Amino acid sequence: MAVPTVKNAAGREVPLEINGRPATPFMGVGKHKPTGHRYGPPVPSCSNFPSDGNKVVGSLEEALRLCGLSDGMTISTHHHLRDGDLISNRVFDIASSMGIKDLVWFPSASFPCNDPVIKYLEDGTINRIEGSMNGPLGRFVSEGRMKGTAVLRSHGGRVQAILDGEVRIDIAVLAAPTADSYGNAKGTGGKSACGVLGYAKADSMYASKVIVVTDNLVDLPCYPMEIEGNYVDYVVVVDKIGIPEKIVSGTTQVTKSPDRLLIAEMTAAFLEKSGILKDGVTMQAGAGGTSLAIAVFLHEIFKKKGWRSKFGFGGSTRYMVEMLEKGQMGYILDAQAFDLDSVASVERNANHIPYPVFNAYNYHSKGNLTSMMDIMILGATEIDLNFNGNVVTHSDGYLLHGIGGWQNCLHARNVILPVPLFRDRIPVIVDEVTTLCGPGELIDVIITERGIAINPIRTDLIESVKDSGLPLKTIRELKEEAERICGKPSRPDFEDEIVAAIKWVDGTVIDVVRKLKPAKSADDGKL
Amino acid sequence: MNKISAISGNSGPKVRSDCEMVLELRDSGGIQIDIRSKVLALYGESIRAQCREILGFFGITDASLVVIDSGALPFVIAARAEAAIRQLVDTKLEFLPPMREDARRATTRDRFRFSRLYLPGNTPSMMINAGLHSADGIILDLEDSVAPGKKDEARILVRNALRQIGFEGSERMVRINQGERGITDLEYLIPHHVNVVLIPKTESAGAVRLIDARINQIREEKGLADPVYLMPIIETALGVERAFEIAQSSESVVALAIGLEDLTADLGVPRTVEGLESLYARTRIINAAKAAGIQPIDSVFSDVSDMEALRRSISISKSLGFEGMGCIHPRQIAEARKGFAPSREEIDKAKKIVHAFTVAEKEGLGVVALGTKMIDAPVVARARKTIDLALTLGFLSSDWMNEAVVEESN
Numbered sequence: 001m002a003v004p005t006v007k008n009a010a011g012r013e014v015p016l017e018i019n020g021r022p023a024t025p026f027m028g029v030g031k032h033k034p035t036g037h038r039y040g041p042p043v044p045s046c047s048n049f050p051s052d053g054n055k056v057v058g059s060l061e062e063a064l065r066l067c068g069l070s071d072g073m074t075i076s077t078h079h080h081l082r083d084g085d086l087i088s089n090r091v092f093d094i095a096s097s098m099g100i101k102d103l104v105w106f107p108s109a110s111f112p113c114n115d116p117v118i119k120y121l122e123d124g125t126i127n128r129i130e131g132s133m134n135g136p137l138g139r140f141v142s143e144g145r146m147k148g149t150a151v152l153r154s155h156g157g158r159v160q161a162i163l164d165g166e167v168r169i170d171i172a173v174l175a176a177p178t179a180d181s182y183g184n185a186k187g188t189g190g191k192s193a194c195g196v197l198g199y200a201k202a203d204s205m206y207a208s209k210v211i212v213v214t215d216n217l218v219d220l221p222c223y224p225m226e227i228e229g230n231y232v233d234y235v236v237v238v239d240k241i242g243i244p245e246k247i248v249s250g251t252t253q254v255t256k257s258p259d260r261l262l263i264a265e266m267t268a269a270f271l272e273k274s275g276i277l278k279d280g281v282t283m284q285a286g287a288g289g290t291s292l293a294i295a296v297f298l299h300e301i302f303k304k305k306g307w308r309s310k311f312g313f314g315g316s317t318r319y320m321v322e323m324l325e326k327g328q329m330g331y332i333l334d335a336q337a338f339d340l341d342s343v344a345s346v347e348r349n350a351n352h353i354p355y356p357v358f359n360a361y362n363y364h365s366k367g368n369l370t371s372m373m374d375i376m377i378l379g380a381t382e383i384d385l386n387f388n389g390n391v392v393t394h395s396d397g398y399l400l401h402g403i404g405g406w407q408n409c410l411h412a413r414n415v416i417l418p419v420p421l422f423r424d425r426i427p428v429i430v431d432e433v434t435t436l437c438g439p440g441e442l443i444d445v446i447i448t449e450r451g452i453a454i455n456p457i458r459t460d461l462i463e464s465v466k467d468s469g470l471p472l473k474t475i476r477e478l479k480e481e482a483e484r485i486c487g488k489p490s491r492p493d494f495e496d497e498i499v500a501a502i503k504w505v506d507g508t509v510i511d512v513v514r515k516l517k518p519a520k521s522a523d524d525g526k527l
Numbered sequence: 528m529n530k531i532s533a534i535s536g537n538s539g540p541k542v543r544s545d546c547e548m549v550l551e552l553r554d555s556g557g558i559q560i561d562i563r564s565k566v567l568a569l570y571g572e573s574i575r576a577q578c579r580e581i582l583g584f585f586g587i588t589d590a591s592l593v594v595i596d597s598g599a600l601p602f603v604i605a606a607r608a609e610a611a612i613r614q615l616v617d618t619k620l621e622f623l624p625p626m627r628e629d630a631r632r633a634t635t636r637d638r639f640r641f642s643r644l645y646l647p648g649n650t651p652s653m654m655i656n657a658g659l660h661s662a663d664g665i666i667l668d669l670e671d672s673v674a675p676g677k678k679d680e681a682r683i684l685v686r687n688a689l690r691q692i693g694f695e696g697s698e699r700m701v702r703i704n705q706g707e708r709g710i711t712d713l714e715y716l717i718p719h720h721v722n723v724v725l726i727p728k729t730e731s732a733g734a735v736r737l738i739d740a741r742i743n744q745i746r747e748e749k750g751l752a753d754p755v756y757l758m759p760i761i762e763t764a765l766g767v768e769r770a771f772e773i774a775q776s777s778e779s780v781v782a783l784a785i786g787l788e789d790l791t792a793d794l795g796v797p798r799t800v801e802g803l804e805s806l807y808a809r810t811r812i813i814n815a816a817k818a819a820g821i822q823p824i825d826s827v828f829s830d831v832s833d834m835e836a837l838r839r840s841i842s843i844s845k846s847l848g849f850e851g852m853g854c855i856h857p858r859q860i861a862e863a864r865k866g867f868a869p870s871r872e873e874i875d876k877a878k879k880i881v882h883a884f885t886v887a888e889k890e891g892l893g894v895v896a897l898g899t900k901m902i903d904a905p906v907v908a909r910a911r912k913t914i915d916l917a918l919t920l921g922f923l924s925s926d927w928m929n930e931a932v933v934e935e936s937n
Contacts, residue, residue: 258656258858395568396565396569424566425599450659489566490569490570490573519567519568520567
């Protein structure tokens with residue numbers, strides 16, 4: 001049965017209904033302002049909880065049963081254990097063995113370690129995933145094999161959906177590296193430390209039932225608590241919540257690729273010559289090899305000029321920690337720690353402050369941290385002639401990445417995308433993005449190894465570097481150069497069926513992903 | 528030839544921007560092409576059409592072709608297809624991709640050769656962006672970096688790369704193989720705007736002349752006007768002893784390079800960072816090159832991670848008289864360019880000398896002095912050379928003389 005669709009403000013054909021519930025088409029940046037009240041979970045009474053505060057139960061299965069796990073429920077988990085997560089899959093193992101059907105999994109992100117849930121998508125234990133999907137999971141969805149429609153949200157959009165009740169979490173299962181019997185929990189300590197638990201905060205406050213799962217039970221109080229025991233129903237102690245070496249990469253590494261280093265160098269030069277980089281600047285860069293190289297180059301400039309960044313927003317890395325410790329950064333506000341140095345820094349440095357996305361990225365907050373950032377370094381799989389960006393699908397149409405905080409970060413003052421002009425043969429600059437994730441009006445500068453394109457709406461930036469000697473080009477020139485080298489790519493073939501909806505930060509639908517028709521590899525043999 | 532199946536190119540988890548082709552000739556059944564590629568949805572049809580065109584060009588009507596592609600660009604696909612076909616079909620035909628305008632650049636005898644980046648001749652992923660790193664020269668290497676079984680296909684790939692990659696401003700160099708194979712390499716290179724041919728393990732003037740003659744023969748046949756220069760590499764004790772005659776062997780020789788890995792092996796000594804063991808060879812080659820009026824060029828520095836040692840090595844190399852070196856990683860290029868170019872202090876001193884000399888000349892003074900020091904002609908000549916270098920490198924504006932005066936009057 002075809003769902004009615006309309007053209008949204010970005011010109012994309014989107015459905016008015018997703019998974020049987022009404023959906024609002026994207027109306028433009030900052031236009032959607034829902035009224036009413038925040039969603040509230042059921043009211044608990046403390047008299048229902050043990051007076052000694054001990055909420056430990058025998059097993060995860062027991063906790064899930066006590067929470068009333070049943071068909072059609074929405075289960076949330078966080079992704080702080082990254083590819084070392086041993087808990088999320090376990091929840092669905094248990095659900096499956098209980099014969100539960102049609103669950104909605106609402107993770108803050110998924111990783112390759114979550115691929116085993118494919119069997120639960122196939123057998124009907126899980127109806128759909130509302131969260132990021134990579135690798136085989138993305139493939140599974142793109143091929144139209146998931147029963148429900150996937151919903152992809154940014155980190156901030158996830159919190160928005162929780163707060164306004166678009167998603168109502170029945171049970172949040174929150175793995176915690178350290179917790180006490182009352183349910184206070186934190187991301188440091190123990191054998192599975194991940195640093196911070198910023199993504200789990202909203203889940204803990206707004207889920208109907210909350211289970212904390214830990215492998216490091218400490219005496220009350222577990223302090224400083226990121227998850228507060230007041231919100232927690234049950235605590236489960238297990239041998240291992242995660243595989244340490246997969247939770248954090250031991251060390252994050254600056255790229256060794258000469259081309260990426262060149263892009264990083266050009267980015268640092270652009271930031272310096274445009275005057276964006278100055279004393280007191282606020283900044284955020286990711287943990288990818290190019291971003292790290294940019295951080296290293298910027299650190300050098302700070303040292304040379306005697307400048308310091310007022311604060312940096314994490315995902316933190318050892319390169320940020322180095323800036324903090326050497327005095328070139330005042331504070332790190334941190335939603336997630338990417339490497340062991342960052343995890344250690346959170347523990348020992350009072351100026352390395354856990355800072356949940358709940359506060360930073362959320363559309364229903366009274367203010368937005370990212371709009372206070374001067375420099376935002378982001379990536380993209382595709383950028384088009386209107387500076388629109390895509391981060392969820394590859395040019396071949398397959399869902400391969402989550403949105404992460406990308407959409408939220410677009411609200412920074414200067415959004416810089418250092419990207420290669422093409423990856424292997426695949427152009428990054430294209431006529432029109434396969435999937436629209438971020439409107440071009442929020443994307444300011446594209447920096448490639450073969451030139452820099454500034455969004456024409458940023459006349460101030462164009463003016464600031466016009467005599468800098470930097471290789472400035474129009475986005476069309478970059479696109480044409482990519483096509484001259486790679487050849488003009490065909491577009492993937494899609495069917496009408498919608499397999500995933502892409503939400504904007506305010507909960508409206510900015511685009512959809514459709515089911516792919518497989519490309520033909522063998523010849524038909526005819527001349 | 529009665530082989531009916533051939534394999535060319537590379538595939539595997541670490542291979543990028545390349546493809547492997549498995550070609551099997553058949554008696555009937557037409558052309559069957561099977562493409563396995565991560566860019567299938569985007570370029571599957573384009574790859575198929577390209578392969579059909581090339582098979583047709585070589586007159587193949589019945590065959591099965593499997594393409595295992597890792598994002599190869601069209602010039603790579605063409606090279607791999609041709610390489611597979613040539614193993615099975617005896618042909619003089621060449622399937623040439625279009626010659627790009629910016630690849631037609633000619634060079635000059637005495638341009639700087641501070642840094643020249645070595646690229647393995649059978650690894651397309653490294654070639655595509657090589658020109659972006661501002662090396663004075665890019666060397667597509669057919670010799671040591673290509674496995675013996677891959678020599679034929681590397682030639683075709685390098686030929687296509689020469690036609691399809693501009694390498695920005697870098698001089699277009701190729702290191703050919705030793706001996707007979709090297710002579711045959713030339714047929715694949717010379718018509719495609721090579722600027723400099725590097726001759727490995729040169730031990731005699733005769734060997735250089737043989738190559739020069741073959742190059743000129745090809746240039747004449749094809750009516751090519753642009754010069755092709757030679758850079759013999761001295762890598763043996765015998766070569767060192769004959770350095771001067773090699774340097775003088777032909778008008779086309781513009782530089783003499785030293786290859787220390789092979790040379791130290793030939794000497795039977797380990798290669799050290801300090802390089803005392805090759806001091807004689809290096810100074811002899813420098814002297815021979817200077818005597819012949821060409822550039823002496825140093826070997827590569829093989830520890831990519833040790834930038835501090837690289838800087839020391841360049842500093843020694845420059846102080847001995849070398850005018851450039853080989854680089855094996857793009858990150859070495861900036862150091863080489865910086866290291867071999869004149870320093871700020873050298874330029875300032877040269878400015879003062881040339882300025883004082885010009886003033887003295889204008890005033891008709893016979894003797895030029897700078898402070899308490901007398902300046903004689905060779906000092907001025909050297910200072911002029913430094914100024915020219917600084918001008919060409921953009922370290923000085925063409926109006927530096929007036930600016931210098933202003934600076935002084937301030």
